[in-house]
Amino acid sequence: MKALHIVTLHTPTHDFGGPTRVALNLCRGLRAQGDQAVLVALGDGFQEKRLPRSVDGVPARLFQARHVLPRFEVSGITSPALLAAAPRMLRSADVVHVHLMRDLVTLPVAMLAARMGRPLVLQTHGMIDPTQNRVAQAVDVLGLRRVLKKADAVLHLTPRERELTEAVVAPEPMGPAYRLVNGVTPQPMRAPGDGRPPTVLYCARVQEGKRPQDFVGAIPTVLEKYPDARFVLAGPDTGALAGDMLALAGSLGVGHALEYIGALDHAGVLERLRSCDVYVLPSIKDAFSVSVLEALSVGLPVVVTRTSGLAPDVAAAGAGRLVDSAPDDPDNAVRIGRAVLELLDPAANAAASRAAWRLARDSFTLDAVIGSLRETYATVLRDRFTAGPVRPTPTRVP
Structure with a gap:
């Protein structure tokens, strides 16, 4: 199985933090289980002329970030080259896994995947909830609500996150919800301090x-x-x-x-x-x-x-x-x-x-998280195969 993980940004200093780290961990864990997993993101802040082809051992397709709306910071960057290459990349994947936010990268790609009928998994990382910001509200109307309703799976970290994400599309139903916590690779336990200051x-x-x-x-x-x-x-x-x-x-x-x-x-x-x-x-x-x-x-x-x-x-x-x-x-x-x-x-x-x-x-081991994610992928693909063009009724998972 080939899974395409789309996240907004990767930089040498890890400016985007959690979502990129989670995407990398999931890709690494999937690859350890024999699946193909590729990271797609914008790259920024690299000194080299060519962006890296891998990140922490994970194959990556990085596209140079263009700061088209600087005042919106990470939400205002995009790449025409990434958006142009997206249809071909989406067609090559069995599952399109988008680490979704209100931006000019993940949201357009998710909208395109939904329009193309690709199996679509959204992971919101606690970033999608009701807002009073007028710009964000416009983004919701123009596309965010649509992809949340059309998604084959919407992943949440906590029941509270699920409730907040559902509220964005209410009163209409969101796509099927599944809980997926973050995970880490087991580490040896640290040694106690040896006389150093606290x-x-x-x-x-x-x-x-x-x-x-x-x-x-x-x-x-x-x-x-x-x-x-x-x-x-x-x-x-x-x-x-x-x-x-x-x-x-x-x-x-x-x-x-x-x-x-x-x-x-x-x-x-x-x-x-x-x-x-x-x-x-x-x-x-x-x-x-x-x-x-x-x-x-x-x-x-x-x-x-x-x-x-x-x-x-x-x-x-x-x-x-x-x-x-x-x-x-x-x-x-x-x-x-x-x-x-x-x-x-x-x-x-x-x-x-x-x-x-x-x-x-x-x-919270990464192996357990990957097991849950692969089960979700299998459910998405099975429902797609059995349901054909008719969308199955979403099942809410606490």
């Missing part, structure tokens, strides 16, 4: 939605008890906030404790996770963070908000701490600092570390 890590895009200011704001609370603690801010600066975060640390009198190290490749991320004691992601709206899963996979305890998609699993397993958080709440940072302090206690850290590693191993 180290706390943020490793995600540095942008407003991830709330890096709450991470920085937690530093004074932790330093009161652990004055030698170190804080590492890692990830692409897609919100142009890294300088502001360093300035914030300086204004709080803790600039000496914070280091910004920029974007890391996947191997670099795992290496950094192993060298830290607590992972913090203050984001309020993350549907199912890959970076949190990667932290869990090496046995690194996490601090996440109660509204994040992985919060129930982290709480049930004892793999970290949950914090209440709300936009512009000045107490966010203090709550995060207190949670970090709890996890820096050696006994609590050891217990949460073991729980984190077991949680990733038992519930």
Whole structure:
């Protein structure tokens, strides 16, 4: 079986984060099971004249990004060459798997696949929900609702994500819904720190939605008890906030404790996770963070908000701490600092570390996710074959 995975963007610094990483993981896992899986995306920020033909070992068709609507950032980039090549690529695939967002890449390709009658799987990564933005509403009317209704499968991370995506097309029915969580490759458990100062890590895009200011704001609370603690801010600066975060640390009198190290490749991320004691992601709206899963996979305890998609699993397993958080709440940072302090206690850290590693191993391995995805693909193709030109009645899967 050949699966074509279409995602918006790949850059050397992984600016698009989670969706691209998920697409790569799924492609790699499918290929390990003997399927053909190819990544299709825009490429940007590469110094070479020719874009890479593979990404992390996955065959890739990358097309140079054109910034046609710069004020819309990643939603405003496209490639005429990709759109011209799309019909041929779509015809060559048994399944077209689109990592969908309101943009000029994945949405046009999904619309074309639906029009061509290709088996279409959509994965929304928590990015498709009702909106008051007039431009986004126009995009919904022009095409997004149509592809959500015509899709052979719409994948969701959580029941809440499914509800929000369904609300975009309501009162009409969405395509058949299936749950597919994110997964990670099992990793050896990290070794405990050997005399180094306590180290706390943020490793995600540095942008407003991830709330890096709450991470920085937690530093004074932790330093009161652990004055030698170190804080590492890692990830692409897609919100142009890294300088502001360093300035914030300086204004709080803790600039000496914070280091910004920029974007890391996947191997670099795992290496950094192993060298830290607590992972913090203050984001309020993350549907199912890959970076949190990667932290869990090496046995690194996490601090996440109660509204994040992985919060129930982290709480049930004892793999970290949950914090209440709300936009512009000045107490966010203090709550995060207190949670970090709890996890820096050696006994609590050891217990949460073991729980984190077991949680990733038992519930979120990439092999299990790939098994579920292949079953979904088989269902889509079987329904297509048996139903012929008549669309089967969607079955809702919680």
